[in-house]
Amino acid sequence: MRVTEVLPNEMAKVTLDGVSKIISTALIDDVAVGDYIVLHVGYALAKIDPEEAERTLEMLASAGVA
Amino acid sequence: MKYVDEYRDGKIARTLAAAIAAEVSPSLEYHFMEFCGGHTHAISRYGLEDLLPPNVHMIHGPGCPVCVLPIGRIDTAITLSRRPEVTLCTYGDLMRVPGSKGSSLMKAKAEGADIRMVYSTLDAVRIAEAEPHREVVFFAIGFETTTPPTALAIRFAREKGLGNFTIFCNHVLTPAAVQNILDSPDVKLLGTVKIDGFVGPAHVSTVIGAKPFRVFAKEFKKPVVVAGFEPLDVMQAILMLVRQVNQGRHEVENQYIRAVTELGNAKAQALVAEMFEVVVSFEWRGLGDVPDSALRLRAAYESFDAEKRFGLVSHPAKDNPACECGAILRGVKRPRDCKLFGAVCTPDNPMGSCMVSSEGACAAHWTYGRFREKNARVEAAA
Amino acid sequence: MNAPKSYRRKLDLANGRVDLSHGAGGRAMAQLIEDIFHRAFDNDWLRAGNDQSAFDVAAGRMVMTTDGYVVSPLFFPGGDIGSLAVHGTINDIAMAGATPLYLSASFIIEEGFPLGDLDRIARSMGEASRAAGVPVITGDTKVVERGKADGVFISTAGVGRVPPGLNFASDAARPGDVVLISGSIGDHGVAVMSKRENLAFDTEILSDSAALHGVVAAMVAAGGASIRVLRDPTRGGLAATLNELANQSDVGFQIDEEAIPLKPQVAAACEFLGLDPLNVANEGKLVAIVAPDAADVVLAAMRAHPLGLESARIGVVVEDPHHFVEMRTSFGGGRIVDWLSGEQLPRIC
Numbered sequence: 059m060r061v062t063e064v065l066p067n068e069m070a071k072v073t074l075d076g077v078s079k080i081i082s083t084a085l086i087d088d089v090a091v092g093d094y095i096v097l098h099v100g101y102a103l104a105k106i107d108p109e110e111a112e113r114t115l116e117m118l119a120s121a122g123v124a
Numbered sequence: 125m126k127y128v129d130e131y132r133d134g135k136i137a138r139t140l141a142a143a144i145a146a147e148v149s150p151s152l153e154y155h156f157m158e159f160c161g162g163h164t165h166a167i168s169r170y171g172l173e174d175l176l177p178p179n180v181h182m183i184h185g186p187g188c189p190v191c192v193l194p195i196g197r198i199d200t201a202i203t204l205s206r207r208p209e210v211t212l213c214t215y216g217d218l219m220r221v222p223g224s225k226g227s228s229l230m231k232a233k234a235e236g237a238d239i240r241m242v243y244s245t246l247d248a249v250r251i252a253e254a255e256p257h258r259e260v261v262f263f264a265i266g267f268e269t270t271t272p273p274t275a276l277a278i279r280f281a282r283e284k285g286l287g288n289f290t291i292f293c294n295h296v297l298t299p300a301a302v303q304n305i306l307d308s309p310d311v312k313l314l315g316t317v318k319i320d321g322f323v324g325p326a327h328v329s330t331v332i333g334a335k336p337f338r339v340f341a342k343e344f345k346k347p348v349v350v351a352g353f354e355p356l357d358v359m360q361a362i363l364m365l366v367r368q369v370n371q372g373r374h375e376v377e378n379q380y381i382r383a384v385t386e387l388g389n390a391k392a393q394a395l396v397a398e399m400f401e402v403v404v405s406f407e408w409r410g411l412g413d414v415p416d417s418a419l420r421l422r423a424a425y426e427s428f429d430a431e432k433r434f435g436l437v438s439h440p441a442k443d444n445p446a447c448e449c450g451a452i453l454r455g456v457k458r459p460r461d462c463k464l465f466g467a468v469c470t471p472d473n474p475m476g477s478c479m480v481s482s483e484g485a486c487a488a489h490w491t492y493g494r495f496r497e498k499n500a501r502v503e504a505a506a
Numbered sequence: 507m508n509a510p511k512s513y514r515r516k517l518d519l520a521n522g523r524v525d526l527s528h529g530a531g532g533r534a535m536a537q538l539i540e541d542i543f544h545r546a547f548d549n550d551w552l553r554a555g556n557d558q559s560a561f562d563v564a565a566g567r568m569v570m571t572t573d574g575y576v577v578s579p580l581f582f583p584g585g586d587i588g589s590l591a592v593h594g595t596i597n598d599i600a601m602a603g604a605t606p607l608y609l610s611a612s613f614i615i616e617e618g619f620p621l622g623d624l625d626r627i628a629r630s631m632g633e634a635s636r637a638a639g640v641p642v643i644t645g646d647t648k649v650v651e652r653g654k655a656d657g658v659f660i661s662t663a664g665v666g667r668v669p670p671g672l673n674f675a676s677d678a679a680r681p682g683d684v685v686l687i688s689g690s691i692g693d694h695g696v697a698v699m700s701k702r703e704n705l706a707f708d709t710e711i712l713s714d715s716a717a718l719h720g721v722v723a724a725m726v727a728a729g730g731a732s733i734r735v736l737r738d739p740t741r742g743g744l745a746a747t748l749n750e751l752a753n754q755s756d757v758g759f760q761i762d763e764e765a766i767p768l769k770p771q772v773a774a775a776c777e778f779l780g781l782d783p784l785n786v787a788n789e790g791k792l793v794a795i796v797a798p799d800a801a802d803v804v805l806a807a808m809r810a811h812p813l814g815l816e817s818a819r820i821g822v823v824v825e826d827p828h829h830f831v832e833m834r835t836s837f838g839g840g841r842i843v844d845w846l847s848g849e850q851l852p853r854i855c
Contacts, residue, residue, distance in 0.1 A: 076710060078707060085276065086389065099245070100273070104384070118356050134838060170835050170837045172839055174839035471844065
């Protein structure tokens with residue numbers, strides 16, 4: 059889920075495929091528009107690190123090789 | 125980039141399946157336990173076991189917080205909800221969990237109790253704010269993932285000066301459950317349950333980090349791979365576990381590097397530590413009394429504790445004697461070993477919580493396992 | 507000389523509310539019926555003001571259906587309880603391959619319900635009815651005390667005529683038959699849920715509520731003799747429909763997950779809410795079980811119709827005494843699509 063708007067009181071709007079929901083970011087710090095988060099029961103638990111995400115995808119894609 | 129679909133790519137799944145098939149040693153049997161509801165769900169929803177070689181076995185551990193809640197606590201919640209001034213807020217999963225004598229929150233609601241399903245603890249606080257004449261109680265369950273949301277709800281309630289919001293606390297701790305299983309006679313002495321490695325929980329690890337699992341790797345010499353909850357994450361983790369077993373390693377590896385760090389979410393942990401303390405002993409369905417495995421509110425937050433406010437007493441209640449949820453939660457038995465499975469116990473008429481919760485082993489087997497019994501496995505793509 | 511008409515105050519659609527006198531059978535009720543319902547449905551049957559309406563019946567087989575509409579909220583993206591009632595009733599008739607002829611509509615209204623909303627609903631029904639070419643020829647109005655009916659409940663009945671030679675039956679599916687669907691799943695349920703207060707998410711998804719008798723007529727023309735059964739997957743979604751048919755026909759299904767049309771927004775909304783789109787209601791889609799040799803022509807007829815543009819072949823009927831609905835996932839693994847015991851989404855239609 060991508061943060062599309064930072065709202066007051068530690069809330070944010072997150073969007074996935076055109077569907078948006080307002081959730082709480084009180085459990086994480088420094089939330090900015092464009093951040094990707096892990097969502098659970100209405101709260102962001104962690105930010106997804108884009109570099110590590112890329113690395114994971116590369117590892118997955120090359121799984122059968124070498 | 126959505127960071128959702130990319131981890132569900134069917135083609136990559138088949139490549140990973142081929143890699144696992146290529147790396148397993150034909151003379152070994154691999155038993156991996158997962159104890160994360162998200163993993164149980166991903167495995168059954170995507171039919172992952174069909175992609176694994178026959179000598180890799182996935183065991184469902186006690187990762188479903190609904191499943192490990194003892195009947196006595198459901199009974200207490202039902203009793204509480206019958207008080208005319210109480211509005212009981214709960215996550216949807218709990219509504220149909222059977223209590224004693226065939227009761228459930230859903231049935232109590234039909235009988236007139238004010239029970240409301242909420243998606244988030246914030247909703248419960250909002251209800252308390254909007255209805256000051258009601259005593260709003262949030263039925264708090266879950267592992268380390270859901271505890272911070274409960275803590276936040278209490279903080280919000282405190283900030284808003286709400287005197288009508290309390291929680292019925294049933295939060296439990298993951299490492300304690302794993303320790304309990306590893307210490308159990310079934311695993312340690314009798315070898316009834318063979319575990320060669322663990323798939324570490326997804327959401328829980330974002331909160332507690334990978335560090336708490338190092339003790340299991342070291343003390344019990346079992347590899348742990350913390351995995352994301354998307355199906356490709358689980359498959360990659362299985363591949364990493366196979367490699368560890370083959371190489372005789374027992375380390376903690378982190379597959380979920382994009383969201384899990386070594387130390388986890390310090391902010392969330394601090395919030396929980398401020399409000400909660402560990403309880404000396406707590407009864408888990410299937411595991412019995414497990415030391416240092418659950419939380420309760422600290423004295424400073426007593427006014428938010430429903431058990432104190434309403435003088436609640438929980439009586440241990442017995443499961444249906446033929447219900448094997450307990451053994452299934454420990455990995456000792458499989459759903460099809462339970463006499464009630466598919467006969468009296470179905471999703472329509474659940475006898476135990478393993479069948480009710482979407483993350484329960486019996487529910488997963490109902491949806492997925494029965495299919496596998498009937499069909500041959502899919503060949504992994506070359 | 508005509509007697510002067512006594513003064514009758516116009517209904518205050520802007521601020522007025524339904525009260526108990528509107529259901530009492532007296533002048534107030536007559537005015538409500540005339541000013542709102544007769545105006546919205548605009549036909550001679552209703553204007554005649556009888557307790558019943560007459561029509562001639564052609565020779566042949568008739569079908570009749572009845573439905574209740576309790577959807578909450580009453581107004582949702584893509585429709586409202588009124589248009590839903592018209593479409594849903596027409597669809598039940600159409601699933602028999604029948605031509606829908608007439609509808610009835612009975613309203614149970616809660617005291618205090620805004621007249622403006624009632625008018626909006628009635629107009630919406632009128633428009634839906636005219637667009638479909640199926641008139642509402644008789645109706646009833648009742649008002650109950652505040653608190654006893656959550657706004658308004660609508661109950662309908664419909665009649666239609668089955669073309670000769672057609673005999674769709676729920677027990678007619680045979681191993682080897684092909685399963686077709688007329689478009690994407692889950693749209694209606696997501697649209698309605700997005701307006702539920704306690705869920706609150708934003709989406710542009712519209713309910714797919716639509717009258718399907720046109721696309722059914724096209725399918726019947728293309729291969730009516732080869733169609734075993736039609737069913738619209740409303741409450742309980744595609745999963746419920748397939749499980750029902752499996753049980754009724756004593757068969758199983760093998761479905762291909764990748765083939766099922768699904769809008770990304772619907773998938774995302776279900777993701778957010780922890781729901782499986784297979785269990786989410788549809789109000790403008792149909793499932794067809796067709797003999798294998800006619801599957802292609804029937805599918806082509808569906809795709810040629812505006813309401814069936816995304817029609818797809820999603821699976822086959824197999825022999826299975828367990829009546830499993832098996833699905834091959836996008837991973838190539840398998841799972842069973844189960845029939846949920848309870849309602850995940852109350853008041854969805």
